[in-house]
Amino acid sequence: MKRNTKVSTAVIRRLPRYxxxxxxxxxxxxxxxxxxxxxxxxxxxxxxxxxxxxCFGGFGQQGYGYKxxxxxxxxxxxxxxxxxxxxxxxxxGNLGRAIIQNFRFSANGxxxxxxxxxxPAVVGTRIAGVPVRHTGxxxxxxxxxxxxxxxxxxxxxxxxxxGDRLVEAGVKGIWNFTNYExxxxxxxxxVESVHFSDSLLALSYMISQREEDNL
Amino acid sequence: MKRNTKVSTAVIRRLPRYxxxxxxxxxxxxxxxxxxxxxxxxxxxxxxxxxxxxCFGGFGQQGYGYKxxxxxxxxxxxxxxxxxxxxxxxxxGNLGRAIIQNFRFSANGxxxxxxxxxxPAVVGTRIAGVPVRHTGxxxxxxxxxxxxxxxxxxxxxxxxxxGDRLVEAGVKGIWNFTNYExxxxxxxxxVESVHFSDSLLALSYMISQREEDNL
Numbered sequence: 001m002k003r004n005t006k007v008s009t010a011v012i013r014r015l016p017r018y019x020x021x022x023x024x025x026x027x028x029x030x031x032x033x034x035x036x037x038x039x040x041x042x043x044x045x046x047x048x049x050x051x052x053x054x055c056f057g058g059f060g061q062q063g064y065g066y067k068x069x070x071x072x073x074x075x076x077x078x079x080x081x082x083x084x085x086x087x088x089x090x091x092x093g094n095l096g097r098a099i100i101q102n103f104r105f106s107a108n109g110x111x112x113x114x115x116x117x118x119x120p121a122v123v124g125t126r127i128a129g130v131p132v133r134h135t136g137x138x139x140x141x142x143x144x145x146x147x148x149x150x151x152x153x154x155x156x157x158x159x160x161x162x163g164d165r166l167v168e169a170g171v172k173g174i175w176n177f178t179n180y181e182x183x184x185x186x187x188x189x190x191v192e193s194v195h196f197s198d199s200l201l202a203l204s205y206m207i208s209q210r211e212e213d214n215l
Numbered sequence: 216m217k218r219n220t221k222v223s224t225a226v227i228r229r230l231p232r233y234x235x236x237x238x239x240x241x242x243x244x245x246x247x248x249x250x251x252x253x254x255x256x257x258x259x260x261x262x263x264x265x266x267x268x269x270c271f272g273g274f275g276q277q278g279y280g281y282k283x284x285x286x287x288x289x290x291x292x293x294x295x296x297x298x299x300x301x302x303x304x305x306x307x308g309n310l311g312r313a314i315i316q317n318f319r320f321s322a323n324g325x326x327x328x329x330x331x332x333x334x335p336a337v338v339g340t341r342i343a344g345v346p347v348r349h350t351g352x353x354x355x356x357x358x359x360x361x362x363x364x365x366x367x368x369x370x371x372x373x374x375x376x377x378g379d380r381l382v383e384a385g386v387k388g389i390w391n392f393t394n395y396e397x398x399x400x401x402x403x404x405x406v407e408s409v410h411f412s413d414s415l416l417a418l419s420y421m422i423s424q425r426e427e428d429n430l
Contacts, residue, residue, distance in 0.1 A: 009258070010225060016416035024396065043224070079416045080423030094313035099411070101309065102394075108412050109419060148422060172422045175415060179317075181239065190425065192418035196314070196409065197323050200390060201231035201294045203407035204324060207363060207387045208295030210405065 011052050015079055017042060018052070022072035034065040081109030086146055087175075089115040090162050091153035092122050092132055095177060099153065101128045113145055135162075142169040149173040156180045163191070226267050230294055232257060233267070237287035238322075249280035296324030301361055302390070304330040305377050306368035307337050307347055310392060314368065316343045328360055350377075357384040364388040371395045378406070 021042055025033060035053075036046035044052075053071075056078055076082065087110045089096050096115065105112045116135045117123055123134045133141060141147070150166040152159060152174060159178035166174055167189050176182055176193040184191050236257055240248060250268075251261035259267075268286075271293055291297065302325045304311050311330065320327045331350045332338060338349045348356060356362070365381040367374060367389060374393035381389055382404050391397055391408040399406050 012417055012420055013413070015420060016410075016413040019416060020410065020412065078420065080419040081416070083419075083423055083426075085419055085422065094309045094316065098309035098313060103411055108415050110415065149418065172425065173418050175418055188425065188429075190418060190421045192414055192421070194411065194414050195231070195235065196318055197235065198228070198231040199407055199409050200323050200325065201234060201296070202227055203364065203388050203390055203405060204295040204298075204300055205227055205230060205293065206405045206407070207300065208298055210387065210403065211298075214403075 007055050011055055014042075014044075014052055015075055019072065019075045019079060019081075022068055022075065025068045026072055030068050032065045032067055038066065076109070079109070083109065084111065085109055085148040086111045086113050087149040087151060088113050088141070088147050089130070089151045089153065090117075090135070090138075090166070091155075091158075092117040092119070092127060093153060093155075096151075096153035097127055099151070099177075100130055110149070113147065114141060116141075138165060139169045142166075142171065147171055149175055151175040151177065152182075153177045222270050226270055229257075229259075229267055230290055234287065234290045234294060234296075237283055237290065240283045241287055245283050247280045247282055253281065291324070294324070298324065299326065300324055300363040301326045301328050302364040302366060303328050303356070303362050304345075304366045304368065305332075305350070305353075305381070306370070306373075307332040307334070307342060308368060308370075311366075311368035312342055314366070314392075315345055325364070328362065329356060331356075353380060354384045357381075357386065362386055364390055366390040366392065367397075368392045 021038065034046070035049040039046045039049045042049075053066075056074070087105065089100055089112065092100070092115050100112065100115060112130055115127060115130050115132045116138055117132055118135045122132045125132050147169075148171065150171045150173075152162055152166075154162050156178055159176070159180035160182050163174055163176070163182035163184065167184055167186050171189065173190045173192065174182065174184070176191055179195065179197075181193065182191060236253065249261070250264040254261045254264045257264075268281075271289070302320065304315055304327065307315070307330050315327065315330060327345055330342060330345050330347045331353055332347055333350045337347045340347050362384075363386065365386045365388075367377055367381075369377050371393055374391070374395035375397050378389055378391070378397040378399065382399055382401050386404065388405045388407065389397065389399070391406055394410065394412075396408065397406060
């Protein structure tokens with residue numbers, strides 16, 4: 001697909017939300033949706049929706065709205081869902097285990113290959129079918145298997161070191177849950193951090209505003 | 216503080232990031248920072264920074280930059296960090312447990328009062344000092360204690376029902392980790408959902424773009 005290559009971060013951040021919303025519409029049996037209805041369900045204006053989607057080649061027909069399944073497919077394509085990305089998890093504490101057991105990797109186009117830990121009690125076992133290897137085998141594993149993304153759920157003290165090892169071993173991205181801002185020596189590796197606190201503080205702000213409004 | 220009350224969602228979403236960045240600068244001993252340096256560390260332009268902060272009353276002095284500690288304090292104030300918000304956790308599976316054990320609630324201005332579960336093996340125990348009560352006691356607990364936010368990490372099948380119970384019991388916000396879009400009958404309750412998939416798909420997009428660029 002031909003598309004504008006300069007896309008703002010804000011639009012990139014909205015794309016997964018479109019994809020999620022369209023998946024839910026599809027599951028609910030909705031075939032077509034107008035930009036205003038799609039916008040309403042996402043807290044955006046119709047014109048915002050049209051602008052966003054125009055960045056990616058402007059599907060949709062004036063007066064007819066968007067076909068849910070094809071729009072979902074196109075956005076999925078843009079997001080790289082069909083590219084068969086692969087992933088490993090570093091750290092099988094409570095959070096790592098929760099993600100391995102519950103996150104729908106395949107629905108997001110990712111294949112979870114293995115998990116790594118140093119705890120002898122878990123090395124050699126499987127979590128939800130995923131083999132847990134010793135962290136000492138990390139480089140060997142990445143050399144033998146194409147690994148696109150390393151998910152970090154190790155303790156903070158180990159975050160930077162494990163990030164460095166992933167970069168050195170040649171991953172393309174790090175999905176960082178450690179709450180530590182790892183610095184990445186390579187321009188070629190993308191670090192995406194999940195900060196629970198950003199979400200809680202936004203909620204804190206909205207609650208505080210609501211309280212002020214109600215005074 | 217006097218401030219503009221119409222603030223865009225995008226700015227609200229950036230405020231926690233400012234707060235986090237400023238906390239890190241403060242810990243690193245930085246006293247003053249220019250809008251361009253602050254912007255660079257956050258992937259924003261200096262003018263974007265000035266615009267954002269202007270929304271909240273425009274601190275900072277032309278040519279002198281921002282004082283890290285007072286800017287952090289003011290943003291913390293805006294975010295409601297000093298308001299002593301309280302929170303309970305519903306569901307003590309791996310994810311709930313990980314959050315109770317590792318998330319720095321107090322650094323974000325929240326006090327974690329209790330956790331709730333139905334599993335007899337955990338009810339009556341403590342996780343990182345936090346008492347686990349039976350979910351049957353939820354309403355009674357909220358009636359007896361001011362609870363601002365309910366954090367949901369229950370299984371998807373229970374998400375809507377537990378959300379309804381929280382709303383009915385009078386919480387102001389729901390911090391939703393269930394990956395289920397709960398609908399909220401009350402306009403007065405704010406639902407903030409954490410979607411891991413949005414983060415992974417943004418990473419997927421950036422990796423795919425990087426690959427295309429390198430072809």
